Amino acid sequence: MGILKFLYKPQNELEKDGRNAEPSVGEKEYTCPNCHRTLVESTLENDSWVCTCGYHFRIGARKRLQMMTDSDSFGELFSSVVTDDPLSFPGYQQKLSKARNASGESESVITGTATIDGCRVAVFAMSPDFMMGSMGTATGERITRLFEYATEHSLPVVGWTVSGGARMQEGLLSLMQMAKTSGAVLRHSQEGLLYITVLTDPTTGGVTASFAMEGDIIMAEPGATVGFAGRRVVEQTTMESLPRDFQTSEFILEHGFADLIVPRKDEKKIIADLLHMHGGNHDSI
C-alpha cells in the first residue's frame, strides 16, 4: 500500500495519515521493545499492533478508532478547537508544531461519534504522538464538549486514554481542565448514561486523576503504565526499589482500581457486549 498512498485519497476521516508519514516501497520494520523481535508493518497491522510476545504497541488516536469502531462510522466533532498558547509559554509554539507534524493531529485528543457493533456512541481517543497525550485547554474543551454532546443526545461515551498528564505549557489553565472535564462527566453520569474508559499505555498524572478514573467501567490494556505520580519521581522521592509491576494495568487491577484487563484483539467485542448490556443505542442521531 506504501506507494499507493500518493494516489490514494482518504475515504473517511480515519484514513488520514500523519502528515509526515514516510511513504516507503519496502515494508517498514519495528522492533518490539519487550522481546526485541523484529516485526513488519503488515504483520503488526493484522495483529492489532500486538507483538507475539503480548506487547501492545502504542498506536495513534485515528488508528485506534479505526480498529475499535465500525468501519466508516466515525464522524469527527470539535476538531476546530485548538489551543492559542494562552500563557505565551517559552518554546510552546515550536513544540506544538512538532507535535502536529508528528501526529498529523491538531490536538492530543480526537472526539466524535461512531458506532460499535451497531451501537451509537460518542468516542474519544488520545494520541501518544501528540506531546504524549498531554492535556491542554483544547484537549479539555474537546472532551468537555463531547460529554455535553453525549448528554444532550443520550449517548454512551467510550474513551481511550493516553497521557503524560496536564500540559505544563498552559499552566493553571491546564490544571483547571481536570475540574472542567470532571464536571461534564458528572452531568453525563447523572443522566444515567454509560461511560467506559480504556486505559492504554501510558495513562498518568492529571488525566488519571480526572476523567480516566471516572468511568463506570474501567478497562485497561495489558502491560500499560497507569498511575498518578511518574515512576521516576516515586523512585527519587522514596529512594525505595519499586516492584517490577509497579503502576501497570495488572498492578491497578490487583489493587482494585480497574474492572478488567482486556487484550486489544478482544477489546471491541467486550465493549460491544457492554454497550448491548446497557441497552445498546441503535437510534440515529
Add this chain to the structure above:
Amino acid sequence: MTAYDRVRTARNTSRPTAQDYIAAMFTDFIELHGDRRYRDDEAIIGGIAYLKGKPVTVIGIEKGHSTIERMRRSFGAPEPEGYRKALRLMKQAEKFHRPVILFVDTSGAFCGIGAEERGQGEAIAENLMEMMGLKTPELSILIGEGGSGGALALAVSDRVWMLENAVYSVISPEGCASILYKDAAEAPKAAESLRLTAADAKSMGIAERVISEEGLATPAFYKQLADEVAAEIEILEHTEDLLERRYQRFRAFGRYEEEKK
C-alpha cells in the same frame, strides 16, 4: 517581588498553617478523623465548628509546625485517605446543609508506593467530580502552596481565594525547570513562565479574590478574613443555581481558537 520570591514565601515554614486559621477564625472546632475506609491521614484535618455562630464544616491541608509534627503530617502531602476523609466530611456537610470552607496548602499529593497502591489518582478524580456536584456552598482559600492536582482536589469550589503570597501551579517550578531547562536551578525562570502567583490566578479568573497579607497572623487579620468568609457564605447560600454557576465557573477555563477550516 519576583514569582519565585512568592514561591519561597508560600513555602516559608513560619507561615500560619490551616490549624492556625481554624483556631483563630472559628470557635468550638471539633476535629473528626478518618476516611472510614483505611486510616486517618493527618496531612488533612477536618471537622465542624462555628463561624460567627453558624455551624460549618472546615477542612484544611495541614503542614504542621515543629519538625516532628511536620513529619507526622507528611509535610502537608495528603495520601488518598486524606482526600477520602475530606470527601466524607464534605458529603456530611451536604447532608446537614452546612457550608464547607477549605484551606489549601500543599506542595502536592503524596508521592509514594502506598499512595499509588491505594489509588491516588482515583481519590483525586472522585473529589473533583463529587465537589462539582456537592449541594452546599464551598469556599476554598489557598493559604500557601497550591500544588497541582493535590490542591485542586480541595478547590473545586464556588469561590477560590488566595493569600497575596500563595501560589497555585500545575507543576512545581523546580519540576518545570528540570523538564524545560534540564536544570532545577532554573526554577525562578520557570516560575515566571508558569504564571503561578495569586495576581496571575486572579487575572485568569481562577481566583476571585487576593487577600492582603498585611498584618498576617494577627487577630485583626483573622477577624477580617472571618468576616469576609461569613459574608461570602451568606451570599452563596442565597444564590440560586449554585451548581450551575459552579459548573460554568470551571467550564469557562481555557482559551482556544476555533481553527478556520
